[in-house]
Amino acid sequence: MDPVQKLIQFCFDKRSAIGYSFMALLTMGGQQWFSFVAFQCPCSHENLLYGFVFLFAPALVLLIIGYFLNTRTWKLFTGCCLKPKRMFPKGNPFHCLLVFIQLTLNAFIAPVMWISVALLHGSFYACAMSGWQNPGHVEFLCQYKSELCHKQLFAVTCGNTSMPSPDSKAVLLLLQAQSQVLGWWLIMTAALISLLSTCYSSCRSKVSALQLKFWRIYLDKEKEKFEELTQEYAAKLAERNLRSFFEDKEPEGFALPSNKSWDEISSLYCFIPDQQYYSTLHRFVEHGKPDTADERTPMLNFVEVQHNTSIV
Template sequence: MEHVLKYLQSTSESTMNVICGIVILIAMKIFITFEFKCPCLPSFNRIYGLGAMVLPPLIFFLIGVLINKYTIMLLEEMVRPPGPREKNKAVSKRFFISMMVRALAAPIMWILISLLDGKFVICAFSESVDPEPFLSLSNATGIDVALLLAKIPCKEMEPLRNTTIRKAAARYLKFLSQAIGLSTILLFIFLGAMGRVVGPLFSSPASVQARYWACYSDMEQKYFEEACIKQNYDYADDNMKCFFESYAKSRRKTPSSSLGEMEVFAEKRDFYPVPYPDHLMKILETWCECKPAVAIRTNEAPF
Protein backbone atom coordinates (compact mmCIF):
# COMPACT_ATOMS: atom_id res chain seq x y z
CA MET A 1 0.00 0.00 0.00
CA GLU A 2 2.89 2.34 0.82
CA HIS A 3 4.44 1.76 -2.61
CA VAL A 4 1.09 2.50 -4.27
CA LEU A 5 0.76 5.79 -2.41
CA LYS A 6 4.31 6.77 -3.34
CA TYR A 7 3.56 6.02 -6.99
CA LEU A 8 0.37 8.07 -6.93
CA GLN A 9 2.23 10.98 -5.34
CA SER A 10 5.13 10.78 -7.80
CA THR A 11 3.39 12.50 -10.70
CA SER A 12 0.24 14.54 -10.99
CA GLU A 13 -0.69 12.46 -14.05
CA SER A 14 -1.08 9.40 -11.82
CA THR A 15 -3.22 11.46 -9.45
CA MET A 16 -5.40 12.65 -12.33
CA ASN A 17 -5.85 9.04 -13.48
CA VAL A 18 -7.06 8.11 -9.99
CA ILE A 19 -9.47 11.06 -9.96
CA CYS A 20 -10.71 10.04 -13.39
CA GLY A 21 -11.33 6.50 -12.14
CA ILE A 22 -13.25 7.81 -9.13
CA VAL A 23 -15.48 9.92 -11.37
CA ILE A 24 -16.13 6.85 -13.55
CA LEU A 25 -17.11 4.79 -10.51
CA ILE A 26 -19.44 7.58 -9.34
CA ALA A 27 -21.07 7.69 -12.78
CA MET A 28 -21.60 3.92 -12.76
CA LYS A 29 -23.03 4.02 -9.23
CA ILE A 30 -25.45 6.78 -10.20
CA PHE A 31 -26.52 4.84 -13.27
CA ILE A 32 -27.21 1.70 -11.22
CA THR A 33 -29.18 3.54 -8.53
CA PHE A 34 -30.94 5.88 -10.96
CA GLU A 35 -34.64 4.99 -11.21
CA PHE A 36 -35.57 5.55 -14.82
CA LYS A 37 -39.27 5.54 -15.72
CA CYS A 38 -40.30 6.35 -19.25
CA PRO A 39 -43.35 8.68 -19.50
CA CYS A 40 -44.84 6.48 -22.24
CA LEU A 41 -46.46 9.44 -23.97
CA PRO A 42 -46.18 10.32 -27.65
CA SER A 43 -43.51 12.95 -28.41
CA PHE A 44 -42.29 12.87 -24.78
CA ASN A 45 -40.49 9.54 -24.88
CA ARG A 46 -37.75 10.70 -27.23
CA ILE A 47 -37.06 13.90 -25.30
CA TYR A 48 -36.90 12.10 -21.96
CA GLY A 49 -34.91 9.11 -23.22
CA LEU A 50 -32.30 11.12 -25.11
CA GLY A 51 -32.12 13.63 -22.25
CA ALA A 52 -31.35 10.86 -19.74
CA MET A 53 -28.68 9.54 -22.11
CA VAL A 54 -27.02 12.87 -22.99
CA LEU A 55 -27.46 15.32 -20.08
CA PRO A 56 -25.67 13.30 -17.34
CA PRO A 57 -22.61 12.74 -19.61
CA LEU A 58 -22.56 16.48 -20.30
CA ILE A 59 -22.57 17.18 -16.56
CA PHE A 60 -19.80 14.65 -15.95
CA PHE A 61 -17.80 16.19 -18.80
CA LEU A 62 -18.05 19.67 -17.27
CA ILE A 63 -17.07 18.29 -13.86
CA GLY A 64 -14.12 16.49 -15.45
CA VAL A 65 -12.96 19.71 -17.11
CA LEU A 66 -13.30 21.71 -13.89
CA ILE A 67 -11.39 19.29 -11.64
CA ASN A 68 -8.75 18.56 -14.27
CA LYS A 69 -5.31 19.96 -13.50
CA TYR A 70 -4.47 20.11 -17.18
CA THR A 71 -7.28 22.63 -17.67
CA ILE A 72 -5.51 25.06 -15.32
CA MET A 73 -2.15 24.38 -16.92
CA LEU A 74 -3.60 24.95 -20.40
CA LEU A 75 -5.23 28.24 -19.40
CA GLU A 76 -2.08 29.42 -17.66
CA GLU A 77 -0.05 28.59 -20.74
CA MET A 78 -2.47 30.51 -22.97
CA VAL A 79 -2.81 33.68 -20.87
CA ARG A 80 0.70 34.02 -19.45
CA PRO A 81 2.59 37.10 -20.67
CA PRO A 82 5.46 36.66 -23.11
CA GLY A 83 8.86 36.26 -21.54
CA PRO A 84 12.06 34.25 -21.94
CA ARG A 85 9.95 31.11 -22.46
CA GLU A 86 8.19 31.19 -25.79
CA LYS A 87 4.68 29.81 -26.10
CA ASN A 88 4.62 26.53 -27.95
CA LYS A 89 1.50 25.17 -29.61
CA ALA A 90 2.72 21.58 -29.32
CA VAL A 91 2.81 21.78 -25.51
CA SER A 92 -0.62 23.44 -25.39
CA LYS A 93 -1.97 20.73 -27.68
CA ARG A 94 -0.55 18.09 -25.36
CA PHE A 95 -2.29 19.70 -22.38
CA PHE A 96 -5.57 19.90 -24.33
CA ILE A 97 -5.44 16.23 -25.34
CA SER A 98 -4.67 15.14 -21.77
CA MET A 99 -7.54 17.24 -20.47
CA MET A 100 -10.06 15.90 -23.02
CA VAL A 101 -9.08 12.25 -22.56
CA ARG A 102 -9.68 12.39 -18.81
CA ALA A 103 -12.78 14.58 -19.03
CA LEU A 104 -14.44 12.30 -21.62
CA ALA A 105 -13.82 9.03 -19.77
CA ALA A 106 -16.88 9.20 -17.48
CA PRO A 107 -19.32 10.49 -20.18
CA ILE A 108 -18.27 7.78 -22.62
CA MET A 109 -18.66 5.14 -19.91
CA TRP A 110 -22.18 6.41 -19.13
CA ILE A 111 -23.22 6.29 -22.79
CA LEU A 112 -21.76 2.81 -23.32
CA ILE A 113 -23.48 1.43 -20.22
CA SER A 114 -26.78 3.02 -21.26
CA LEU A 115 -26.46 1.44 -24.72
CA LEU A 116 -25.74 -1.99 -23.27
CA ASP A 117 -28.62 -1.62 -20.81
CA GLY A 118 -31.02 -0.52 -23.54
CA LYS A 119 -33.76 1.13 -21.48
CA PHE A 120 -32.94 4.65 -22.66
CA VAL A 121 -33.00 3.58 -26.31
CA ILE A 122 -36.27 1.67 -25.85
CA CYS A 123 -37.88 4.78 -24.37
CA ALA A 124 -36.44 7.22 -26.89
CA PHE A 125 -37.10 5.25 -30.08
CA SER A 126 -40.20 3.21 -29.28
CA GLU A 127 -42.28 5.50 -31.50
CA SER A 128 -39.88 4.91 -34.39
CA VAL A 129 -40.56 1.17 -34.55
CA ASP A 130 -42.08 0.02 -37.82
CA PRO A 131 -45.51 -1.44 -36.91
CA GLU A 132 -45.63 -3.74 -39.94
CA PRO A 133 -43.75 -6.67 -38.34
CA PHE A 134 -46.22 -6.57 -35.45
CA LEU A 135 -49.53 -7.65 -36.96
CA SER A 136 -51.67 -6.55 -34.04
CA LEU A 137 -50.39 -2.99 -34.35
CA SER A 138 -50.83 -2.73 -38.10
CA ASN A 139 -54.62 -2.73 -37.78
CA ALA A 140 -54.62 0.45 -35.68
CA THR A 141 -54.69 3.84 -37.40
CA GLY A 142 -53.70 7.43 -36.66
CA ILE A 143 -53.13 8.36 -33.07
CA ASP A 144 -53.79 4.82 -31.88
CA VAL A 145 -50.58 3.56 -33.48
CA ALA A 146 -48.49 6.37 -31.96
CA LEU A 147 -50.05 5.81 -28.55
CA LEU A 148 -49.48 2.07 -28.64
CA LEU A 149 -45.86 2.47 -29.73
CA ALA A 150 -45.26 5.03 -26.99
CA LYS A 151 -46.45 2.49 -24.39
CA ILE A 152 -43.96 -0.19 -25.42
CA PRO A 153 -41.40 0.72 -22.66
CA CYS A 154 -44.05 0.45 -19.90
CA LYS A 155 -44.78 -3.10 -18.80
CA GLU A 156 -47.68 -2.23 -16.52
CA MET A 157 -49.73 -0.15 -18.97
CA GLU A 158 -52.67 -1.40 -21.00
CA PRO A 159 -53.36 -2.56 -23.68
CA LEU A 160 -49.81 -3.96 -24.17
CA ARG A 161 -49.38 -5.28 -20.65
CA ASN A 162 -47.60 -8.66 -20.67
CA THR A 163 -48.18 -9.12 -24.39
CA THR A 164 -45.79 -10.72 -26.84
CA ILE A 165 -46.11 -7.65 -29.06
CA ARG A 166 -44.61 -5.36 -26.43
CA LYS A 167 -41.91 -7.86 -25.53
CA ALA A 168 -40.95 -8.38 -29.18
CA ALA A 169 -40.71 -4.63 -29.89
CA ALA A 170 -38.75 -3.97 -26.68
CA ARG A 171 -36.43 -6.88 -27.46
CA TYR A 172 -35.85 -5.54 -30.96
CA LEU A 173 -34.88 -2.07 -29.69
CA LYS A 174 -32.69 -3.53 -26.95
CA PHE A 175 -30.91 -5.68 -29.54
CA LEU A 176 -30.15 -2.60 -31.67
CA SER A 177 -28.96 -0.68 -28.60
CA GLN A 178 -26.63 -3.46 -27.45
CA ALA A 179 -25.34 -3.96 -30.99
CA ILE A 180 -24.40 -0.28 -31.20
CA GLY A 181 -22.82 -0.38 -27.75
CA LEU A 182 -20.74 -3.49 -28.43
CA SER A 183 -19.69 -2.16 -31.83
CA THR A 184 -18.55 1.09 -30.21
CA ILE A 185 -16.54 -0.79 -27.58
CA LEU A 186 -14.88 -2.93 -30.26
CA LEU A 187 -14.13 0.21 -32.28
CA PHE A 188 -12.47 1.87 -29.26
CA ILE A 189 -10.43 -1.28 -28.58
CA PHE A 190 -9.35 -1.46 -32.20
CA LEU A 191 -8.39 2.22 -32.36
CA GLY A 192 -6.51 1.93 -29.06
CA ALA A 193 -4.60 -1.12 -30.27
CA MET A 194 -3.79 0.54 -33.58
CA GLY A 195 -2.65 3.69 -31.81
CA ARG A 196 -0.43 1.67 -29.49
CA VAL A 197 1.11 -0.40 -32.31
CA VAL A 198 1.20 2.05 -35.21
CA GLY A 199 1.66 5.28 -33.22
CA PRO A 200 5.38 4.79 -32.42
CA LEU A 201 6.09 4.18 -36.12
CA PHE A 202 4.96 7.71 -36.97
CA SER A 203 6.29 9.40 -33.85
CA SER A 204 8.39 12.41 -34.80
CA PRO A 205 11.09 14.12 -32.72
CA ALA A 206 8.72 17.06 -32.30
CA SER A 207 6.04 14.89 -30.66
CA VAL A 208 8.61 13.28 -28.35
CA GLN A 209 9.95 16.66 -27.31
CA ALA A 210 6.42 18.01 -26.85
CA ARG A 211 5.64 15.11 -24.51
CA TYR A 212 8.88 15.78 -22.64
CA TRP A 213 8.23 19.49 -22.15
CA ALA A 214 4.61 18.83 -21.16
CA CYS A 215 5.89 16.51 -18.42
CA TYR A 216 8.50 19.11 -17.53
CA SER A 217 5.85 21.81 -17.13
CA ASP A 218 3.82 19.47 -14.95
CA MET A 219 6.79 18.73 -12.68
CA GLU A 220 7.82 22.38 -12.65
CA GLN A 221 4.38 23.36 -11.35
CA LYS A 222 4.55 20.63 -8.72
CA TYR A 223 7.95 21.72 -7.40
CA PHE A 224 6.92 25.36 -7.54
CA GLU A 225 4.01 24.58 -5.22
CA GLU A 226 6.31 22.59 -2.94
CA ALA A 227 8.78 25.50 -2.89
CA CYS A 228 5.96 27.88 -1.95
CA ILE A 229 4.93 25.58 0.91
CA LYS A 230 8.54 25.40 2.15
CA GLN A 231 8.89 29.16 1.90
CA ASN A 232 5.63 29.68 3.80
CA TYR A 233 6.78 27.26 6.48
CA ASP A 234 10.10 29.07 6.98
CA TYR A 235 8.42 32.47 6.99
CA ALA A 236 5.77 31.38 9.52
CA ASP A 237 8.45 29.73 11.67
CA ASP A 238 10.51 32.94 11.81
CA ASN A 239 7.48 35.06 12.66
CA MET A 240 6.24 32.71 15.38
CA LYS A 241 9.70 32.62 16.98
CA CYS A 242 9.85 36.39 16.89
CA PHE A 243 6.38 36.64 18.40
CA PHE A 244 7.10 34.39 21.38
CA GLU A 245 10.52 35.93 21.98
CA SER A 246 8.95 39.40 22.00
CA TYR A 247 6.18 38.17 24.30
CA ALA A 248 8.75 36.71 26.73
CA LYS A 249 10.69 39.99 26.76
CA SER A 250 7.53 41.98 27.46
CA ARG A 251 6.61 39.65 30.33
CA ARG A 252 10.07 40.11 31.90
CA LYS A 253 9.80 43.88 31.65
CA THR A 254 6.20 44.09 32.87
CA PRO A 255 5.28 40.89 34.73
CA SER A 256 1.76 42.15 35.45
CA SER A 257 1.00 43.04 31.87
CA SER A 258 -2.33 41.82 30.62
CA LEU A 259 -3.38 40.63 27.21
CA GLY A 260 -4.50 44.13 26.32
CA GLU A 261 -1.06 45.47 27.12
CA MET A 262 0.44 42.77 24.94
CA GLU A 263 -1.78 43.83 22.04
CA VAL A 264 -0.56 47.42 22.44
CA PHE A 265 3.00 46.14 22.46
CA ALA A 266 2.31 44.10 19.33
CA GLU A 267 1.03 47.17 17.54
CA LYS A 268 4.17 49.12 18.40
CA ARG A 269 6.56 46.30 17.57
CA ASP A 270 7.20 44.91 14.09
CA PHE A 271 6.91 41.12 14.24
CA TYR A 272 8.14 40.54 10.69
CA PRO A 273 11.93 40.52 10.98
CA VAL A 274 12.47 38.44 7.86
CA PRO A 275 14.09 40.78 5.30
CA TYR A 276 12.81 39.10 2.13
CA PRO A 277 8.95 39.22 2.04
CA ASP A 278 8.71 42.25 -0.23
CA HIS A 279 11.35 40.87 -2.55
CA LEU A 280 9.62 37.50 -2.53
CA MET A 281 6.31 39.08 -3.51
CA LYS A 282 7.97 40.71 -6.52
CA ILE A 283 9.43 37.36 -7.54
CA LEU A 284 6.01 35.70 -7.35
CA GLU A 285 4.41 38.50 -9.34
CA THR A 286 6.91 38.01 -12.16
CA TRP A 287 7.03 34.20 -12.02
CA CYS A 288 5.23 33.73 -15.34
CA GLU A 289 7.53 36.20 -17.06
CA CYS A 290 10.74 34.88 -15.52
CA LYS A 291 10.36 31.18 -16.26
CA PRO A 292 13.51 29.70 -17.84
CA ALA A 293 13.35 29.48 -21.60
CA VAL A 294 12.55 26.09 -23.14
CA ALA A 295 11.93 25.31 -26.78
CA ILE A 296 11.17 22.41 -29.07
CA ARG A 297 13.78 22.21 -31.82
CA THR A 298 12.73 19.94 -34.65
CA ASN A 299 15.77 20.58 -36.83
CA GLU A 300 18.42 19.86 -34.21
CA ALA A 301 19.43 16.82 -32.24
CA PRO A 302 18.10 16.88 -28.68
CA PHE A 303 21.56 16.06 -27.31
Protein backbone atom coordinates (compact mmCIF):
# COMPACT_ATOMS: atom_id res chain seq x y z
CA MET A 1 0.00 0.00 0.00
CA ASP A 2 1.54 3.31 -1.07
CA PRO A 3 1.69 6.34 1.28
CA VAL A 4 -1.28 8.05 -0.36
CA GLN A 5 -3.48 5.00 0.14
CA LYS A 6 -2.31 4.73 3.74
CA LEU A 7 -3.19 8.37 4.32
CA ILE A 8 -6.64 7.90 2.77
CA GLN A 9 -7.26 4.78 4.86
CA PHE A 10 -6.12 6.57 8.02
CA CYS A 11 -8.47 9.49 7.31
CA PHE A 12 -11.31 7.06 6.65
CA ASP A 13 -10.69 5.16 9.89
CA LYS A 14 -10.47 8.39 11.89
CA ARG A 15 -13.21 10.25 10.02
CA SER A 16 -15.24 10.97 13.17
CA ALA A 17 -12.29 12.53 15.02
CA ILE A 18 -11.23 14.48 11.92
CA GLY A 19 -14.79 15.61 11.34
CA TYR A 20 -15.20 16.84 14.91
CA SER A 21 -11.85 18.61 14.75
CA PHE A 22 -12.91 20.30 11.52
CA MET A 23 -16.19 21.32 13.14
CA ALA A 24 -14.29 22.74 16.13
CA LEU A 25 -12.07 24.81 13.82
CA LEU A 26 -15.11 26.14 11.96
CA THR A 27 -16.78 26.99 15.27
CA MET A 28 -13.70 28.84 16.50
CA GLY A 29 -13.40 30.71 13.20
CA GLY A 30 -17.07 31.63 13.22
CA GLN A 31 -16.91 32.81 16.81
CA GLN A 32 -13.87 34.98 16.08
CA TRP A 33 -15.62 36.46 13.05
CA PHE A 34 -18.69 37.29 15.13
CA SER A 35 -16.51 38.86 17.83
CA PHE A 36 -14.51 41.14 15.55
CA VAL A 37 -17.01 41.92 12.80
CA ALA A 38 -20.63 41.52 13.92
CA PHE A 39 -20.48 41.89 17.71
CA GLN A 40 -20.59 45.39 19.16
CA CYS A 41 -21.68 45.50 22.80
CA PRO A 42 -24.13 48.45 23.19
CA CYS A 43 -22.79 49.28 26.67
CA SER A 44 -26.27 50.12 27.94
CA HIS A 45 -28.95 48.39 29.93
CA GLU A 46 -29.57 46.24 26.82
CA ASN A 47 -26.27 44.42 27.37
CA LEU A 48 -27.91 41.39 28.94
CA LEU A 49 -30.23 40.66 26.02
CA TYR A 50 -27.63 41.52 23.37
CA GLY A 51 -24.88 39.37 24.86
CA PHE A 52 -27.08 36.31 25.38
CA VAL A 53 -28.51 36.58 21.87
CA PHE A 54 -24.99 36.33 20.43
CA LEU A 55 -24.16 33.52 22.86
CA PHE A 56 -27.24 31.31 22.33
CA ALA A 57 -28.88 32.30 19.01
CA PRO A 58 -26.10 30.80 16.81
CA ALA A 59 -26.16 27.69 19.01
CA LEU A 60 -29.90 27.33 18.37
CA VAL A 61 -29.34 27.69 14.63
CA LEU A 62 -26.62 25.02 14.77
CA LEU A 63 -28.96 22.74 16.73
CA ILE A 64 -31.65 23.07 14.04
CA ILE A 65 -29.07 22.41 11.33
CA GLY A 66 -27.89 19.34 13.27
CA TYR A 67 -31.42 17.92 13.25
CA PHE A 68 -31.88 18.85 9.61
CA LEU A 69 -28.68 17.19 8.33
CA ASN A 70 -29.13 13.92 10.23
CA THR A 71 -30.68 11.33 7.90
CA ARG A 72 -32.14 9.46 10.87
CA THR A 73 -34.34 12.48 11.62
CA TRP A 74 -36.14 12.04 8.33
CA LYS A 75 -36.29 8.26 8.69
CA LEU A 76 -38.06 8.80 12.01
CA PHE A 77 -40.47 11.58 11.06
CA THR A 78 -41.17 11.17 7.32
CA GLY A 79 -44.77 10.03 6.95
CA CYS A 80 -45.37 9.91 10.70
CA CYS A 81 -48.53 12.04 10.42
CA LEU A 82 -50.13 9.49 8.07
CA LYS A 83 -48.60 6.42 9.70
CA PRO A 84 -47.92 7.17 13.39
CA LYS A 85 -47.20 3.50 14.11
CA ARG A 86 -43.94 3.80 12.13
CA MET A 87 -42.56 5.82 15.04
CA PHE A 88 -43.66 3.30 17.68
CA PRO A 89 -42.50 -0.27 16.93
CA LYS A 90 -44.82 -2.75 18.67
CA GLY A 91 -46.77 0.22 20.04
CA ASN A 92 -43.94 1.16 22.42
CA PRO A 93 -43.28 4.92 22.47
CA PHE A 94 -40.07 4.34 24.46
CA HIS A 95 -38.29 3.28 21.25
CA CYS A 96 -39.19 6.54 19.54
CA LEU A 97 -38.11 8.53 22.59
CA LEU A 98 -34.76 6.73 22.65
CA VAL A 99 -34.16 7.52 18.97
CA PHE A 100 -35.10 11.16 19.51
CA ILE A 101 -32.72 11.44 22.49
CA GLN A 102 -29.87 10.15 20.34
CA LEU A 103 -30.77 12.54 17.54
CA THR A 104 -30.73 15.37 20.08
CA LEU A 105 -27.36 14.34 21.54
CA ASN A 106 -25.87 14.23 18.04
CA ALA A 107 -27.41 17.58 17.12
CA PHE A 108 -26.04 19.18 20.31
CA ILE A 109 -22.39 18.62 19.31
CA ALA A 110 -22.05 21.82 17.26
CA PRO A 111 -24.06 24.06 19.66
CA VAL A 112 -21.99 22.89 22.64
CA MET A 113 -18.81 23.65 20.67
CA TRP A 114 -20.09 27.13 19.85
CA ILE A 115 -21.11 27.97 23.44
CA SER A 116 -17.86 26.52 24.84
CA VAL A 117 -15.65 28.53 22.49
CA ALA A 118 -17.71 31.68 23.08
CA LEU A 119 -17.46 31.28 26.86
CA LEU A 120 -13.70 30.70 26.69
CA HIS A 121 -13.36 33.88 24.64
CA GLY A 122 -15.44 35.75 27.23
CA SER A 123 -16.66 38.76 25.24
CA PHE A 124 -20.32 37.70 24.86
CA TYR A 125 -20.67 36.69 28.51
CA ALA A 126 -18.91 39.80 29.80
CA CYS A 127 -21.20 42.02 27.75
CA ALA A 128 -24.32 40.20 28.91
CA MET A 129 -23.47 40.04 32.62
CA SER A 130 -22.33 43.66 32.76
CA GLY A 131 -25.94 44.56 31.95
CA TRP A 132 -27.52 42.31 34.59
CA GLN A 133 -28.84 44.62 37.29
CA ASN A 134 -29.39 42.00 39.97
CA PRO A 135 -28.39 43.67 43.29
CA GLY A 136 -26.42 40.68 44.55
CA HIS A 137 -24.59 40.32 41.24
CA VAL A 138 -23.75 44.03 41.07
CA GLU A 139 -22.58 44.05 44.69
CA PHE A 140 -20.31 41.05 44.05
CA LEU A 141 -18.67 42.66 41.01
CA CYS A 142 -18.33 46.09 42.61
CA GLN A 143 -17.08 44.93 45.99
CA TYR A 144 -14.22 47.19 47.19
CA LYS A 145 -14.62 49.28 44.02
CA SER A 146 -15.50 52.91 43.40
CA GLU A 147 -19.12 53.99 43.96
CA LEU A 148 -19.33 54.72 40.23
CA CYS A 149 -19.11 50.97 39.60
CA HIS A 150 -22.75 50.46 40.66
CA LYS A 151 -23.97 53.07 38.19
CA GLN A 152 -21.63 52.44 35.26
CA LEU A 153 -21.19 48.66 35.35
CA PHE A 154 -22.83 48.29 31.92
CA ALA A 155 -20.08 50.46 30.35
CA VAL A 156 -17.16 48.35 31.62
CA THR A 157 -16.87 46.28 28.44
CA CYS A 158 -16.49 49.44 26.33
CA GLY A 159 -13.78 50.96 28.52
CA ASN A 160 -15.48 54.38 28.66
CA THR A 161 -16.46 54.50 32.34
CA SER A 162 -15.60 57.30 34.79
CA MET A 163 -14.42 54.86 37.44
CA PRO A 164 -10.69 54.38 38.03
CA SER A 165 -8.98 52.30 35.38
CA PRO A 166 -7.80 49.55 37.83
CA ASP A 167 -11.39 49.07 39.05
CA SER A 168 -12.78 48.89 35.53
CA LYS A 169 -10.09 46.42 34.48
CA ALA A 170 -10.65 44.27 37.58
CA VAL A 171 -14.40 44.00 36.91
CA LEU A 172 -13.80 43.10 33.27
CA LEU A 173 -11.22 40.45 34.20
CA LEU A 174 -13.61 38.99 36.78
CA LEU A 175 -16.39 38.68 34.16
CA GLN A 176 -14.03 37.05 31.68
CA ALA A 177 -12.78 34.66 34.37
CA GLN A 178 -16.35 33.63 35.18
CA SER A 179 -17.02 33.05 31.49
CA GLN A 180 -13.93 30.88 31.06
CA VAL A 181 -14.71 28.81 34.15
CA LEU A 182 -18.23 28.17 32.81
CA GLY A 183 -16.74 27.27 29.43
CA TRP A 184 -14.41 24.67 30.92
CA TRP A 185 -17.21 23.23 33.06
CA LEU A 186 -19.34 22.88 29.94
CA ILE A 187 -16.50 21.16 28.06
CA MET A 188 -15.83 18.75 30.93
CA THR A 189 -19.53 17.96 31.32
CA ALA A 190 -19.94 17.31 27.58
CA ALA A 191 -16.82 15.11 27.53
CA LEU A 192 -18.04 13.14 30.54
CA ILE A 193 -21.50 12.60 29.01
CA SER A 194 -19.90 11.51 25.74
CA LEU A 195 -17.60 9.05 27.55
CA LEU A 196 -20.40 7.59 29.67
CA SER A 197 -22.80 7.23 26.73
CA THR A 198 -20.11 5.54 24.61
CA CYS A 199 -19.19 3.17 27.44
CA TYR A 200 -22.85 2.37 28.05
CA SER A 201 -23.46 1.69 24.35
CA SER A 202 -20.39 -0.56 24.19
CA CYS A 203 -21.33 -2.44 27.35
CA ARG A 204 -24.86 -3.00 26.05
CA SER A 205 -23.67 -4.13 22.62
CA LYS A 206 -24.99 -7.55 21.61
CA VAL A 207 -22.08 -8.20 19.23
CA SER A 208 -18.28 -8.24 19.56
CA ALA A 209 -15.91 -5.38 18.82
CA LEU A 210 -14.69 -6.91 15.56
CA GLN A 211 -18.25 -7.45 14.36
CA LEU A 212 -19.03 -3.84 15.23
CA LYS A 213 -16.10 -2.78 13.07
CA PHE A 214 -17.37 -4.93 10.20
CA TRP A 215 -20.84 -3.48 10.75
CA ARG A 216 -19.60 0.10 10.39
CA ILE A 217 -17.70 -0.79 7.22
CA TYR A 218 -20.79 -2.49 5.80
CA LEU A 219 -22.99 0.56 6.51
CA ASP A 220 -20.51 2.83 4.75
CA LYS A 221 -20.28 0.52 1.73
CA GLU A 222 -24.05 0.08 1.54
CA LYS A 223 -24.54 3.85 1.55
CA GLU A 224 -21.84 4.29 -1.10
CA LYS A 225 -23.29 1.61 -3.38
CA PHE A 226 -26.82 2.88 -2.81
CA GLU A 227 -25.79 6.30 -4.10
CA GLU A 228 -24.12 4.75 -7.14
CA LEU A 229 -27.03 2.47 -8.06
CA THR A 230 -29.72 5.10 -7.50
CA GLN A 231 -27.82 7.41 -9.84
CA GLU A 232 -27.54 4.62 -12.40
CA TYR A 233 -31.19 3.51 -12.26
CA ALA A 234 -32.49 7.07 -12.17
CA ALA A 235 -30.44 7.84 -15.29
CA LYS A 236 -31.75 4.71 -17.06
CA LEU A 237 -35.36 5.51 -16.16
CA ALA A 238 -35.00 9.13 -17.29
CA GLU A 239 -33.44 8.01 -20.58
CA ARG A 240 -36.18 5.42 -21.16
CA ASN A 241 -38.96 7.97 -20.55
CA LEU A 242 -37.34 10.62 -22.74
CA ARG A 243 -36.78 8.18 -25.59
CA SER A 244 -40.38 7.07 -25.36
CA PHE A 245 -41.51 10.70 -25.51
CA PHE A 246 -39.27 11.85 -28.36
CA GLU A 247 -39.63 8.69 -30.43
CA ASP A 248 -43.40 8.57 -29.79
CA LYS A 249 -43.53 4.90 -28.88
CA GLU A 250 -44.63 2.74 -25.99
CA PRO A 251 -42.07 2.62 -23.17
CA GLU A 252 -40.18 -0.56 -22.50
CA GLY A 253 -40.76 -2.41 -19.26
CA PHE A 254 -38.73 -1.14 -16.31
CA ALA A 255 -38.71 -2.92 -12.95
CA LEU A 256 -38.75 -0.71 -9.88
CA PRO A 257 -39.38 -1.41 -6.18
CA SER A 258 -42.94 -0.91 -4.97
CA ASN A 259 -43.93 1.88 -2.60
CA LYS A 260 -44.23 -0.72 0.16
CA SER A 261 -40.67 -1.86 -0.46
CA TRP A 262 -39.37 1.71 -0.35
CA ASP A 263 -41.29 2.24 2.87
CA GLU A 264 -39.78 -0.85 4.47
CA ILE A 265 -36.14 -0.03 3.70
CA SER A 266 -36.62 3.63 4.72
CA SER A 267 -37.56 2.82 8.31
CA LEU A 268 -35.08 2.90 11.18
CA TYR A 269 -33.18 -0.33 11.63
CA CYS A 270 -34.45 -2.72 14.29
CA PHE A 271 -31.88 -5.11 15.73
CA ILE A 272 -32.97 -8.74 16.12
CA PRO A 273 -30.74 -10.62 18.60
CA ASP A 274 -31.15 -14.08 17.05
CA GLN A 275 -30.60 -12.98 13.43
CA GLN A 276 -27.58 -11.49 11.71
CA TYR A 277 -28.62 -8.49 9.65
CA TYR A 278 -26.63 -5.30 9.26
CA SER A 279 -29.29 -2.88 8.01
CA THR A 280 -32.95 -2.54 7.20
CA LEU A 281 -32.12 -3.15 3.54
CA HIS A 282 -30.21 -6.33 4.41
CA ARG A 283 -33.13 -7.67 6.42
CA PHE A 284 -35.63 -6.77 3.70
CA VAL A 285 -33.57 -8.48 0.99
CA GLU A 286 -33.37 -11.64 3.07
CA HIS A 287 -37.07 -11.69 4.02
CA GLY A 288 -38.76 -9.56 1.37
CA LYS A 289 -41.38 -8.50 3.89
CA PRO A 290 -41.65 -6.74 7.28
CA ASP A 291 -40.13 -8.68 10.13
CA THR A 292 -42.57 -10.10 12.65
CA ALA A 293 -40.19 -11.23 15.35
CA ASP A 294 -41.45 -10.71 18.87
CA GLU A 295 -38.15 -9.41 20.21
CA ARG A 296 -36.82 -6.42 18.35
CA THR A 297 -35.33 -3.14 19.48
CA PRO A 298 -34.24 -0.12 17.47
CA MET A 299 -30.57 -0.33 16.57
CA LEU A 300 -29.47 2.45 18.89
CA ASN A 301 -26.13 1.03 19.93
CA PHE A 302 -22.53 1.81 19.12
CA VAL A 303 -22.72 0.97 15.41
CA GLU A 304 -25.42 3.25 14.08
CA VAL A 305 -24.66 6.07 16.49
CA GLN A 306 -21.04 6.29 15.37
CA HIS A 307 -21.97 5.78 11.74
CA ASN A 308 -24.47 8.66 11.78
CA THR A 309 -22.29 11.02 13.78
CA SER A 310 -19.48 10.78 11.26
CA ILE A 311 -18.88 14.21 9.76
CA VAL A 312 -16.85 13.22 6.73
